[in-house]
Amino acid sequence: MTEPDRGRYSGPTWTSGDATDLSVTSDRRLLNRRPPRCQADVNQIKIDDSWRVLRIQAEFVDGFDALLHVEDAVTVFGSARTRLGTPEYELGVDLGRAIGEAGYAVITGGGPGSMESVNRGARQAGARSIGLGIELPFEQGLNPFIDTGMNFRYFFARKTMFVKYAQAFVCLPGGFGTLDELFEALTLVQTHKVTQFPIILVGRAFWGGLVDWLRSTLVDEGMIDPADPDLLSVVETPAEVVAVLDASRAAREEA
Template sequence: MTGADPGRYVGPTWLSGAAGDPAVTSDRRLLNRRPPRSVDELNQLKIDDSWRVLRIQSEFVAGFDALLHLEDTVAVFGSARTKLGSPEYDLGIDLGRAIGEAGYAVITGGGPGSMESVNRGAKQAGALSVGLGIELPHEQGLNPFLDIGVNFRYFFARKMMFVKYSQAFVCLPGGFGTLDELFEAMTLVQTEKITLFPIVLVGREFWAGLVDWIRLRLVDEGMIDPTDGQLITVVDTPAEVVDVLEAARAAREEQ
């Protein structure tokens, strides 16, 4: 749903034009809670939260059903602000195509920019192209290069799907959302919630400062173990990404 239509997604539902308040997302309603000021407000809050639990449950059920049959899947993250025709966009196409040609399905955040470019490349390779969108005030909708698209209200439900159905995380240059997914993956690997799970950063120049800070400052200050700094692999090319994925797949098959 792109182009001139000013509508937006609310969970899986598309609202056209001015329907609803685009600034008030489901996550915001859940997290920006104020204490009830009366018995009536308290009772209404109990009712609202009970229905909200069912809505959250329905997001997990919908995601599990849609992604149940995925195998050998790689999640790729990157900026929604990457411009069509830029070197970064072209890198995303090449990356999606290379991952697809290596026999993997691809999952992205389903939006524009780098996410769109990776899905486009996966489609060009004939690989399964999946997008997991999120309800945002400025949401532009799912990109048109998806075989499966699921839109979520809640970030935590969406993040669960990335982790549950992916065998690797790959990060193109991006902003807060990309960093959020990166550190989520690093935490899960460090705490052994997930194992044999490669985390690959694409673009040595872009990621150099962050990687040095992790491997030097955090280690020197005793905030992480020296081995924790090796949880990420930094590369420049799609071919290098595929090499990391193939090594991890071989290790899984040996178990």
């Protein structure tokens, strides 16, 4: 019996594990730069970076084209490590279904775990189910419950799509990636780069300690304004998520 083919995406292209170094991604090539040793190295870096700029531009254009007709959408983040059959996975399914039934398209990171569960729920509701994946040396591939999917090489291009086409962020329990997206969204709202944009955390037991720390440490130390933690809504159920989304939508329509 043959072993399944290991490999990874390089942008939208799948490459066999036998044909590529799985640890070297486009982001890593961009960010892990070594000083040039000679003029020939300098010349090659200039050529490589010029082509890289065109590839980055193309990734933005492809993303804009793919999501052009997305109107009312909610981006949901959560752990790629959530296992099928667990209460956490079922919460994601219920959340995706509730958001879809409320009339929103659903956008996730396109991967497994909580992302897959939310896309599954959106599919069950007949809502548009969108997945925006990323080239990684692990946790690879788009899940099978996506109607519109795109795999990105660069995190910053992907992050733009998460915000540009959504009216809200919802965070299920997750790790560094979820926290990264959460605090980026908070910064955009705090600095008024995006407006009328609710950020909803699902699970008081998971998120409560973080919110308490924001209030007790960052506010007390003067690092953020006392009202800044109120940019977060902490809820427990999909129905509460939908209530926050609908209130935000009503406020946008009245503005």
